[in-house]
Each structure stands twice: as structure tokens, then as C-alpha cells.
Amino acid sequence: MAEEVVLFGVRGSPFTCRIEIALKLKGVQYKYINEDLDNKSPLLLKYNPVHKKVPVLVHNGKPVLESLVILEYIDETWQGYPILPEDPYERATARFWAKFIDDKCFPAIFKSCWGEEKEREKAVEEVSVVLKILEDELKEKKFFGGENVGLVDIVAVVIGFSLGVYEEAARVELLNKEKLPRLCNWIDEFLSNSFIKESLPPRDKLIASLRNRFRSGNASK
């Protein structure tokens, strides 16, 4: 029975990256199609007419949209590596932190590096607050998911990878190693994981492209 899995994404986007990590953890074979956000393909617009965004996972011709929704879909569709825990309370906790990262962490991280001048200082403070909250949540765990990478770790690629890249590309310091030792340890563990390493885009290329996109006057996200 031939199964077709296609991922529409943007190389360098942490939202696309998290899907690749999940598919690789599950051992799913997939085809990757890179989108140009300034010139979206007709296929992407067909599959995601509401938001016209990536990532989009198309499984046997049926599109699944929104990265958090896609991650749950992947966990429910393919057995093997568990992305979410089994216990309902632990699942609710994982979902809570995944949402926290998307709603509070990523926007602040992005704004502090690429936002308008007047917004940046406030955003840097906000980043410090939210990262400390995550530091406290991590406690003594190796990963947010415990011994192994789980939903929150996958979603936290914005911190494990994007944060460092944005810091370098924008020349902004966001990660205070003294105040956030556990988070820094977590970042090391995160980047050492083989499935994650395979899913990350080349760092230098991404830094160059970010500088080009956001520093040369193009304001589009």
C-alpha cells in the first residue's frame, strides 16, 4: 500500500523544522517541498486557502494545517516513538507549554531581533521573563519530555536553535548563561540529538538569509 507524505515548508522556519523532527522521530518517509514566501506555489494556496502559510502536511492527498495540529496528527497516525505522553494530565501539561512557547516565547524572540526599533527593548525584557519561566519548568529534567525528546522539546526548536541563530544574525544577546543554566544544558542536549541535527537547516546560510531579509529594509515576516 503506497503512502504519500508531502511536507510544504520553508527552510529555516522553526515551524517547518518541528514537523521534520517529528516525522524523522517516527521514521516516516516524506517528500519535502520548499516554498518561496514571496511567490507561493499554487499547490500551497490550494491546500491552505485560509492562511496560505507553511508548514502544510499532505497525507495521501489530504492537507493538515497548523504546526501544533500537525504534530498531534503525526503522533496519532504513526506508531513508534511517542511524541506526547500517555497520561492525560501529562498530555495537558505538554500542550500547555507548547502553547506557551508559541504564544509568548516565539513572538518576543522574533520581535527582539527583527521587530521595529521602538518595540525591541521591551521585547528583550519579555524574552528574559519567558525564558526564566521555561528554566523553572525544566527543573532537573534532561528534556521537557523527561528522559527523551517530546512535544515541548520539538516545539522549542525556536529556543534550541532559532534563538541562537537570531542572536547572531541580529547581533542581540538574549540568552543569559548565568541566569539560565538549565536551559543552556537543555540546548546542548537538544542540539546533540541525531534526529534533531538532521532536521536543522545549515546555520550560516540561515544567518545570511535572515540578515538579508530583515536588515535590508524588507519588513515582511
Added chain:
Amino acid sequence: MAKNDVKVLGAWPSPYVMRPRIALNIKSVNYDFLEETFGSKSELLLQSNPVHKKVPVLIHGDKPICESMIIVEYIDEVWTSGPSILPSDPYDRAIQRFWAAYVDEKFFAAMKGLRSAQGEERKAFLDQVTEGLALLEEAFGKCSKGKAFFGGDRIGLLDIAFGSFLGWLKVTEKVNGVKLLDEAKTPGLVKWAERFCADAAVKSVMPETEKLLEVSKVLAAKMKGAPPPKN
């Protein structure tokens, strides 16, 4: 009288607070509803939701669960003997979750904007809300497959996510003098809304529009006197 093992911290006008209450009703779970006083946050709330300090919070035994749709999914996963709130097929679940996220991220922002906007801005928000309702009308057709609710024969996740806004939608219609749910443009949703509000799991927790209107006036007056609340 034994205290309930399940508590919901909330406020009766909040659509977000309605959601776990509907879910618990669907599962026939008894719970204590602990009302927060408007304008202040209880110790229990601050302890149970230190990150956001917001309602609703579900307290099950001694475990707090936060974020309305996360609570609804938790309720569905814990109380498995009652009717299911999410469908069993992963693709159908993804569709329900997608539209629930759309309601929260895009549709609610547009509705809120419409209520407080002035002049030119109003038209822009009205267009957004109208467009959103057209999309949801289409989604209703696809999800319900001719049945009563987005979830099929019974109320499901997306019914709860969207239906919880119906009270405030009616307020918006009255305050702005517009008809948002319209027999001509959104016939499916009009009938769905009636069925949703009449459902046994919803009736007891859906606030009366008149009472919501009062709250709306209080909130509007507060906003004129103070900077708008940070969300």
C-alpha cells in the same frame, strides 16, 4: 455534603470558561463552579495558574489544568465513559483542532475589534468577521456532513470552541446594529446556533444576551476611563 473532586475556576460571562463547563456537562461530571470576582484574582487562581493568572482553570483532585481548549481535551481523555468530544479518526480530529484554533486566533480577534472599533476601522473588522463566518459556514457543511453539529450527531470540540462565542456574537450584533448570523448568508450556522444553545449541555451555562449586554456596557465604560487591558 461531599466536596466535588472537580472544580472550575471562572467567570460566568467568559466564553472560555463556558467551554470546560460544557465538556463536563457532556460527560455528566459534577463539579464546583468557583466564581472569580470581577476585577480581582483569587489566591487559588494565582496559585493554580501562576503563568497566565487567567480563567478558566480546571482543578481535578489537586491538579490544575489551564487553557480552555487544553482543558476540553483533558476532559475528553479522562472521562472516557461519556460521549466523545473529539472524533476518533486522526484526520477528522485535525480538522476540528484547526478550526478551533482559527476561531481563537482570527475570528475572536476580529469580533473583539468590531465591538470596540470606531469609524473606518469598524468596516474593516466587520469585513473580517463576515469573511470568517463565511469560512465557518463552509466548514460546517463539510464537518457536519448533513448532521446537526460540527461534531456530527452530538456536540464536539469545534461546536464547543465556536459555540461558546454565540452569546458575545449576539451582543456584538446588538451593539453594532448588524446581523452577523444571517439566514441568507449563513443558513447552516443559524440553525446550528439554535440547536447548540438549546442543547442540554449548553443551556445551563450559556449566559442570557441581556446580561452580557450589561457586562459589555460596564467593560466599555471601564475602557474609556482606563487603558485597554493587556491580553
